[in-house]
Amino acid sequence: MTMHDDQVDVTTDIVAALVQEQFPQWSDKAIQLLSSTGTVNAIFRIGDDLAARFPLRLVDAAQALAVLEREARASAELAQVSRFPVPEPVALGKPGSGYPMPWSIQTWLPGTVAVHADPSGSDAFAEDLAAFISALRGAETRGRRFDGDNRGGVLAHHDDWMAQCFEESKEFLDVPRLQQVWSHFRELPRTAADVMSHGDLIPGNVLVAGDRLAGVLDTGGFGPADPALDLVSAWHLLQPGPREVLRRRLDCDDLEWERGKAWAFEQAMGVVWYYAETNPTMSGMGRRTLDHILESTG
Template identity: 60%
Template structure:
């Protein structure tokens, strides 16, 4: 998707894909709602660092914006399709790296990173975008969609294991 021409368009200011610190209000709501579900003290410390990550000077690229397991079709361990592309829009190139944290264990994440040639700053922002998304999934879907809540929890476990 990164190869699709943005035709000069830039991030619109809505949803994910701009500046991480712009999501402070959402993360604070997630932290409050996650008391008793997650280690909020640890997650609050992680966000304090993540929110400060610089956007960098890399130009916006076309992004799916929601590369979660349910939006990817896999056959015999190979990606065969991507669903829900209605939100395809220009954004921070790190945004689509959320898939590394939602889908892959450490070794596979490293392979993906190497294949993409992703630098440290972009990789850390990708991890932060995954954190931002996963924080809402855990508490919001804990009763209505337990599998999705579990996906968020697993993502946060991967992030915290990599951050401690």
């Protein structure tokens, strides 16, 4: 079952043909589809040191190329400031051999995705995560501001989406209680200037080795946003003790902390119902995050 109505099918044979046509220097490398909870790209490993990413949802090729080029610039910029390993852009592929859009190749990172190696009880992991977020916050925005795409601006601008989520979630969640929570979150004022942010620190984008942060994936969204946005990681990835470690390390005041919780809530509400049948792992992450948030609000 596909996750999206407009999803494009990508197979190992298609990827092998594209590599043969466009990057023959890598045509002798093994191609392997990676099992992933990701919802935006199909990921294929090329040999031991490369990964190819294929957008899943069909859009105009020129539009897709513009997105991939922007993501490559953002990933390269984040790599310059991160204290932890992150993928670096290597090449952009073109449509062809059964795939209708541009695609990208980046470096492969070792480590276990946090979905499969739960680091939530580790204070050391929380320290690492805080160090990563702090390094990103310290990067120059160069006058850029949040571009209005997705999360990271004004909470109340998500009211229409949240109304849809509440309607779609009636068979899954305690919607009246969650509506009350959102009525509080949407009123939280925005007082701090934008900082540079990863934008999607969920378990599927975090690599772990032992109980430490080994790397961070999906860095193409790096850009200016609400300083609270990367605090979604506290609710997606950490138990209460390590969560407080992260908060102290980042010196979050009450408002920033609540706004981080609000962004995590907005994200979690969307994934529970949307991926209930097609991506149970992602849906389950949303449920756990909502549980964490509700436990913290009493």
